[in-house]
Amino acid sequence: MSGARYWRHQDQRYNMAGNECGVCGSRFFPGKTMCPNCHRRSVGKMKKFYFNGNGKIITYTIIHEGSLQYRNQVPYLLAIIELEEGDKVLGQIVDCEASDLAMGKKVEMVFRKLGEQGKSGTIQYGYKFILK
Ligand SMILES: [Zn+2]
Numbered sequence: 095m096s097g098a099r100y101w102r103h104q105d106q107r108y109n110m111a112g113n114e115c116g117v118c119g120s121r122f123f124p125g126k127t128m129c130p131n132c133h134r135r136s137v138g139k140m141k142k143f144y145f146n147g148n149g150k151i152i153t154y155t156i157i158h159e160g161s162l163q164y165r166n167q168v169p170y171l172l173a174i175i176e177l178e179e180g181d182k183v184l185g186q187i188v189d190c191e192a193s194d195l196a197m198g199k200k201v202e203m204v205f206r207k208l209g210e211q212g213k214s215g216t217i218q219y220g221y222k223f224i225l226k
Contacts, residue, residue: 115131115139116139121145125142128140148178148202151187152182154171156172172184
């Protein structure tokens with residue numbers, strides 16, 4: 095199955111799958127195999143958890159130098175997002191200007207095409223954030 099087809103047949107909820115520790119209730123995105131708080135006690139007790147994707151900006155920065163992956167997108171906005179349901183993630187904020195951003199602003203996770211890779215033309219998707 096090609097990468098593109100694989101993604102096309104998945105709904106968004108599936109893509110926002112993380113997990114929750116069955117011992118202490120901590121939630122992780124992306125999911126972890128072991129809870130960093132409970133260590134071995136959490137093995138086999140990590141449950142699937144679907145994040146609603148809502149969060150707020152903790153801090154953000156404007157990147158002017160693109161890595162290979164982002165070179166055609168500079169400058170771009172990178173932020174640490176605190177998810178409403180737990181965990182913090184580093185993500186790109188899209189569809190807005192740097193002047194629109196502020197700490198504490200509400201954002202929503204979206205899935206976007208990241209780029210196409212190599213001759214195979216495999217389309218890669220990943221999560222990004224938009225202002226709510
Ligand atoms: Zn735990």
